[in-house]
Amino acid sequence: MIGFENVRKEYPGGTLAVEDFSLEIASHESVVLVGTSGSGKTTLMRMINRMVDPTSGRITIDGDDVASLDPVRLRRSVGYVMQASGLLPHRTVLDNITTVPVLRGISKRDARTRAHELMETVGLEAALAVRYPAQLSGGQQQRVGVARGLAADPNILLMDEPFGAVDPIVRGELQQELMHLQRDLKKTIVFVTHDIDEAFLIGDRVVILRPGCVVAQIGTPQEILADPADDFVASFVGADRGTRSLHVERVDGRDIVVDADGRAAGVLTAHAAARSGPAGETPS
């Protein structure tokens, strides 16, 4: 469990990145932070592993104030995946993945065995193990980033726009793999994105933030779509553009889901009709 209690962060120079933020994130829950650029999401996330210390307020992990924990050990116990992967350019894929386990004192052999398993899990060919990051595509680098984040089997996984730099198709694959992983691993995930569809897909709960990390709305994707708190949220989730208000039209004997502008959004299938997904089921 991660707790934010009246957290405030003012950077030297006077930028007020986080005004007064409180939130409880349950164990095994995935919470997605969305908000405009500069609203303080990265700052918020970095306060969890003490990359940034709050000006006032507390952050707790399972009840312990992180300020009382050794920052280096804390960071080794929290997975961190960042935009553009942040891989070490002078280490091979395998060495990047084994970095944290080795720092934690696990034998190189065991770390390597586990790294090979993880590479398979995140969809990386074994042959890539000996490559350097510069020899990988953006999507492959992100996969290595995810594998590295998971390598020490942390309970908490922080993901800061992890799929921001890849094309939509690869992003979709990575999202699916993450969801698949999360079903088995049940990590506590804090995920930052600008992509509201990604937020609704991955988040058990979604937090929509204004500048200064002021919460505009917190809720499940369903709750936010059903009842946007205000115009800011409505425009953020696209409700005001009509892309979220879907209706069904019957074409050639099939139920086609159409948005307010008359654009086809997908096909209604019996399976999808039975479920209550936030955005209906789009054909894949």
Place this chain on the structure above:
Amino acid sequence: MSWVLENLDLIAARTGSHLLQALPPILVALALSLPLAKLANSQGWLRTGVTTTSGLLYAIPSLPLFVLLPGIIGTSVRSPLNIAIALSLYGLALMVPAASDAFRSVSRDVLSSATAQGYAPTARFFQVELPLAGPVLLAGVRVVAVSTISLVTVGGVLGVPSLGMLFVDGFRRGIIAEIAAGVVLTAVLAVLTDALLVLLGRALMPWTRQRSVRRP
């Protein structure tokens, strides 16, 4: 040519002492430049100051420095220490700005990512920052090595044994072959050292030579 063949022992001895004089200043310049560059990079005004000082230091003509330095540090003109200190100063003048650039060339994102993975500060410096600064550091060391090897010859004028002494002696006695041997061997030594450094860089920094591999 016959002079060369008759004096192989002398040439070998001069080459040896030349190398022995060049090596310590190169190492000292590298070792001291790292903390100095880190310090300089910590403050904007310090960095400007250090870069300017280095430029001025390198502008001091070498022969006067060799002669004046003993007056300041109390060694004799021909003492190996005198030569070593003067050459180290020139080495530093080149190496500190190079090291400062080298550390600045390391991506801040990569460093912050390493911190996020749980590298302690010292481990992060030696295992991440230093290796990543390596290519630019190496470029600096190559310049320092070649410059030092050529500056060692100035000691020859003062009577300190080195390849420089061959051409000083050659001039005095009018032996063309001796002058040529001194000049050519100094150049050869510089080129070989440079090549050795390039090979060393490839061995120590394998990630820099793999760029050309095709992406899948």
